[in-house]
Amino acid sequence: MLDIKLIRENSNLVRQGLINKNSADVVDEILSIDEERRSLILQTDELKAKRNSASAKIPVMKKNGQDTQQVLSEMKLVSDQITSLDEKIREVEGHLEKILRHTPNIAHSSVPVGKSAENNVETKKWLPDDFNFKNDFKILDHIELGKKLRILDFERGTKISGSGFPLYLGKGATLERALINFMLDFHLTHHEYTEIMPPILVNRESMEGTGQIPKMEEDMYFIEKDGLYPIPTAEVPITNIHRGEILNEKDLPIKYAGYSPCFRREAGSYGKESKGFLRVHQFNKVEMVKFVKPENSYNELEKLVVDAEDILQALKIPYRILLLCTGDLSFSAAKCYDIETWSPAENRWLEASSCSNFENFQARRANIRFRNETTKKPEFVHTLNGSGLATSRLMVSILENNQTPEGKIIIPKALQKYTGFEIIE
RNA sequence: GGAGAGAUGCCAGAGUGGUUGAAUGGGACGGUCUCGAAAACCGUUAAGGAUGUAAGUCCUUCCAGGGUUCGAAUCCCUGUCUCUCCGCCA
Numbered sequence: 001m002l003d004i005k006l007i008r009e010n011s012n013l014v015r016q017g018l019i020n021k022n023s024a025d026v027v028d029e030i031l032s033i034d035e036e037r038r039s040l041i042l043q044t045d046e047l048k049a050k051r052n053s054a055s056a057k058i059p060v061m062k063k064n065g066q067d068t069q070q071v072l073s074e075m076k077l078v079s080d081q082i083t084s085l086d087e088k089i090r091e092v093e094g095h096l097e098k099i100l101r102h103t104p105n106i107a108h109s110s111v112p113v114g115k116s117a118e119n120n121v122e123t124k125k126w127l128p129d130d131f132n133f134k135n136d137f138k139i140l141d142h143i144e145l146g147k148k149l150r151i152l153d154f155e156r157g158t159k160i161s162g163s164g165f166p167l168y169l170g171k172g173a174t175l176e177r178a179l180i181n182f183m184l185d186f187h188l189t190h191h192e193y194t195e196i197m198p199p200i201l202v203n204r205e206s207m208e209g210t211g212q213i214p215k216m217e218e219d220m221y222f223i224e225k226d227g228l229y230p231i232p233t234a235e236v237p238i239t240n241i242h243r244g245e246i247l248n249e250k251d252l253p254i255k256y257a258g259y260s261p262c263f264r265r266e267a268g269s270y271g272k273e274s275k276g277f278l279r280v281h282q283f284n285k286v287e288m289v290k291f292v293k294p295e296n297s298y299n300e301l302e303k304l305v306v307d308a309e310d311i312l313q314a315l316k317i318p319y320r321i322l323l324l325c326t327g328d329l330s331f332s333a334a335k336c337y338d339i340e341t342w343s344p345a346e347n348r349w350l351e352a353s354s355c356s357n358f359e360n361f362q363a364r365r366a367n368i369r370f371r372n373e374t375t376k377k378p379e380f381v382h383t384l385n386g387s388g389l390a391t392s393r394l395m396v397s398i399l400e401n402n403q404t405p406e407g408k409i410i411i412p413k414a415l416q417k418y419t420g421f422e423i424i425e
Numbered sequence: 426g427g428a429g430a431g432a433u434g435c436c437a438g439a440g441u442g443g444u445u446g447a448a449u450g451g452g453a454c455g456g457u458c459u460c461g462a463a464a465a466c467c468g469u470u471a472a473g474g475a476u477g478u479a480a481g482u483c484c485u486u487c488c489a490g491g492g493u494u495c496g497a498a499u500c501c502c503u504g505u506c507u508c509u510c511c512g513c514c515a
Contacts, residue, residue, distance in 0.1 A: 041475050045484045052484085055496045056444045068495085075495035246472090378472075 001100050001364045004034055017106025020113050020326035026099055033096045040092060044085040051078050101214060105361040107326040108298070108335040114325025121323045123337070126309070128316040133344075137405035141345030142396045143276040146172065148407055149424050154276060164266065164281035166392070171424045175411070176284065178418035179391050179398075180259050183286040183311055187257040187388055191307045193288060196258030198237035201228040206240040209366030211332035211358075218267050234260035234287035235385045239362060242291060246378050247370040253292040253300060257388060260285065276396070278350070283392035290384040291368065294360065297382035298335070301357040304386045305337050308353045311389060314414045317397045318342040320349055334359045339389070341397035352393040355386030 007014050007030055015027045054075050061068050107113075112121050146152025151172025157165045168176050187193040207213040207229050212220060221230040231237060238256050247254070262285050277283075288307060292300045305321065312319045324336045333356040340349035360380035363369065369378040402410045409424040416422050 038475065041484080045475060048484055049482095051495075052444090058495070059443045062443090072495045077495095079495065 001361060002103055002105065003360075003364065004030070004096075004100070007031065008034065014106060017326075018103070020107060021104050021329060022115065022327045023104050026103055030096065030099055030103075033092060033099070037089065037092045037096060040085055040089045044082055044089060047078050047082050047085070051075060051082065054078075101208070101365070104215075104331045105329075105334050105358065107329055107333075108357070108359070110298075111329065111335050112323065112325045113327075115327040116325075117328050119325035120328055120338070121325070122320055123323050124321040125318075126313065126320070127318045131318055133342075135344060139344045139400065140403060140407055141276070142343075142399045145399045145403060145407065145409065146276075149409065151175070151424060152276075162281070164279070166277060166280055166282070171419070171421065174419055174421075175398075175415070175424070176391055176395065178415050179394065180284055180286060182415055182418045183388060184257060184259055186311055186314065187286070187288060187307065190310065191255070191257075191288075193255045193257035196234070196238050196241070196256045196289075198231075198234055198241075198258055198260055200231050200237070200260050200263075201226075202231055202237050202240070203228060206236055206243065209243050210236050210239050210362050211365060212236060215331045219265050221263050221265055230263035231260060232264045233262050233285060233385075233387075234258045235289060238287060238289040239368075239383055239385065240366060242368045242381075243366040245368060247291065247368070247381065249293070249370050249373045252370055252381065253290050253296065256289045258287055258289075260287070262390075277392040278346075278396070280392055283390060285390040286388045288386045288388040291370075291381045292384065293370070294379070294382050297357050297359060297384060300382075301335060301337075301355065301384055304355045304384055305339070308339055308355060308386050308388045312339070312341065312352075315394075315398065315412045317394070317401060317412075319352070330354075330356065332356070332358050332361050334361065339387075341393060343396050343400055345400050346396075350393045350396060352397070353387035353389040356384060358383045358385075 002014065007027060011027050011031060015025055018025050018027070054071055058068055058071060061071070112119060114120070140148070143152070143154065146154070149171070151169055153167045153169055154163075157163075157167035160167065184195060188195055201223065204213065204227065207220065212232060213229075216232075220232060222228075223230070229236075237260070238258055241256070242254075262283050264281060266279055266281060288304060290300055290304065309319070309321075319339055319341045322338045322340065324333075324338060329336055336354060336356040338351050339353040339355070341352045343350050359382050362383045363380040368381050368383065370381050371377070372379050398412065399409055402412065404410065406425075411419050411422050411424070
């Protein structure tokens with residue numbers, strides 16, 4: 001959520017920010033509602049002050065045996081006015097809140113302005129030493145490999161649940177589990193994260209806190225009976241750990257990493273993208289979340305990206321990094337890097353991680369603050385998160401990049417002690 | 426799932442209609458004392474909003490949302506959560 005004071009005091013900056021993010025310019029609407037709100041508050045506060053002072057006098061008058069009849073009827077009137085004004089304020093504030101909750105974060109000044117994904121900027125490309133984009137044998141895609149080696153069964157996954165629910169078998173299941181353990185261990189030992197195992201069903205407040213709701217509501221699963229949402233990412237429960245809290249400045253930055261399955265309806269996105277692992281309703285992901293002091297958040301974002309990169313380099317998976325332009329940035333993000341891994345069968349890059357700085361956008365929604373040691377006042381923290389990483393896309397790259405001409409898979413060295421085997425054949 | 430009890434400040438815990446944003450104790454912080462420390466004593470210790478250059482002033486908030494009343498932490502209704510007992514159960 002944007003700060004109403006920021007909108008009030010820097011309306012043009014916000015206006016341009018919304019336009020850059022391909023979002024509707026609601027600044028004038030917000031300003032006029034805000035003005036109405038403040039004028040109503042002024043009126044009701046005055047009446048309330050009047051009522052309070054009368055309330056203090058009434059018992060004294062009674063004690064002195066004075067007649068309170070006139071004051072009481074006067075105050076009855078005042079109270080009625082307060083009630084109706086408060087009603088109006090509730091309405092106006094509800095309206096304002098609704099608009100603000102639907103208004104996206106604006107991008108940081110270092111983010112390139114652009115309309116869509118084509119305007120994203122590649123900032124880095126990393127390839128393993130012996131890597132070559134051309135192969136001298138026929139590359140099988142992950143679906144064919146999965147079938148041939150009996151490690152993935154998309155058809156039976158569909159039978160059990162529907163399309164987009166992958167079934168891992170045998171060494172495929174072991175490899176998936178190994179990958180999760182490897183990534184978590186790596187972040188804990190090399191990057192000093194605290195491990196989290198979060199609830200994977202969350203309530204509405206949590207979904208609103210991180211910004212998935214209301215904008216992305218259609219993409220979320222929802223269990224109506226209990227009012228719970230299966231999480232689309234561990235970002236939701238992990239960021240909400242500190243919802244409504246005031247943290248100690250000396251505890252910052254707080255760094256959490258956690259594994260969870262992720263559930264996404266992906267409403268309306270069927271088609272070519274949806275085959276195999278490319279777009280699924282359930283996948284596994286290790287997520288990194290940071291709570292940091294505002295002045296450090298951009299520095300922390302760069303470190304977050306490196307944390308994700310370290311995993312890919314250890315696995316020797318070719319990847320590139322994109323700096324997303326304003327138009328491609330998600331609702332809550334102020335700046336975001338996508339990390340894409342190479343799929344030789346698809347002959348293209350696949351998004352495996354997204355590392356974002358939300359500044360205080362989520363913190364404001366979720367009311368996550370820290371006490372500034374110098375000013376002694378609470379301030380909103382900055383929150384960041386990054387996939388570290390999503391296994392489904394990673395699995396595609398691991399299988400396809402490590403296949404032999406005979407269609408076997410060589411397990412990356414770093415993973416072997418987790419899988420207990422070196423090859424899938 | 427059934428029955429009951431409860432939710433107050435950083436914590437513990439009073440408060441059942443009127444200057445109670447809230448007694449008391451603990452903790453934390455500052456000070457006095459001390460060579461230093463402890464003890465003792467004194468003081469400070471909420472968040473949000475409106476207004477104002479500021480100092481300040483005012484409003485709101487005792488789980489949440491409604492209601493009664495001139496006035497609600499206190500009374501009524503609904504919801505959420507916690508605890509105890511019973512049942513069920515990985």
